Structures are given as structure tokens and as C-alpha cells.
Amino acid sequence: MGGTLEKRMSFPLAVVDDVKKAVLDHATKPFIIGYRLSPEERENPGITMEETLELVDKLADQDLDYLHNSVGGFWNGSIRDDNIRHPKLL
Numbered sequence: 001m002g003g004t005l006e007k008r009m010s011f012p013l014a015v016v017d018d019v020k021k022a023v024l025d026h027a028t029k030p031f032i033i034g035y036r037l038s039p040e041e042r043e044n045p046g047i048t049m050e051e052t053l054e055l056v057d058k059l060a061d062q063d064l065d066y067l068h069n070s071v072g073g074f075w076n077g078s079i080r081d082d083n084i085r086h087p088k089l090l
């Protein structure tokens with residue numbers, strides 16, 4: 001789904017809403033809900049760190065139990081921007 005960032009965020013936010021509704025309707029025991037994402041895509045155009053941070057802000061308002069950002073390694077920095085890298089990796 002292309003378009004503006006706001007339009008592109010509508011799908012993941014709709015998924016979160018639907019999962020939360022399913023848990024409310026069907027879970028008989030406590031059930032944690034989280035969201036896993038990769039913060040960047042190497043391709044251009046692709047997801048940028050700035051866009052991910054905006055999505056994370058929206059997800060933070062969704063009353064989730066956790067967010068899991070997958071970056072391949074604890075010390076990894078940006079895969080698109082050489083200026084956003086951990087000093088040990090330079």
C-alpha cells in the first residue's frame with residue numbers, strides 16, 4: 001500500500017485493532033499483544049528510520065504489551081545512513 005506515511009500506517013494500526021478485538025472476544029486467559037517490526041529497508045524507496053519512529057509513536061498509544069524492533073544485532077545502526085552507526089561498527 002503506497003501513498004503518504006499516514007495512509008501506509010493505517011494497515012498495521014488496523015491489524016493491531018483487530019488483534020486486540022479478537023483477544024477481547026475470544027481469550028479466556030491473559031494474552032499479551034505485541035508488535036514486531038524491522039525499522040528500515042535497504043531499498044529506496046523503502047521504510048526509513050524516521051518513518052519507523054513515527055509508527056512507533058502511534059504504536060505506543062495502542063496499549064500494547066511490547067514492541068520488538070528487529071535490527072539483526074544489538075549494536076547495529078542504520079542500514080541506510082552511514083551517519084547513524086554505532087562507533088564500534090565503524
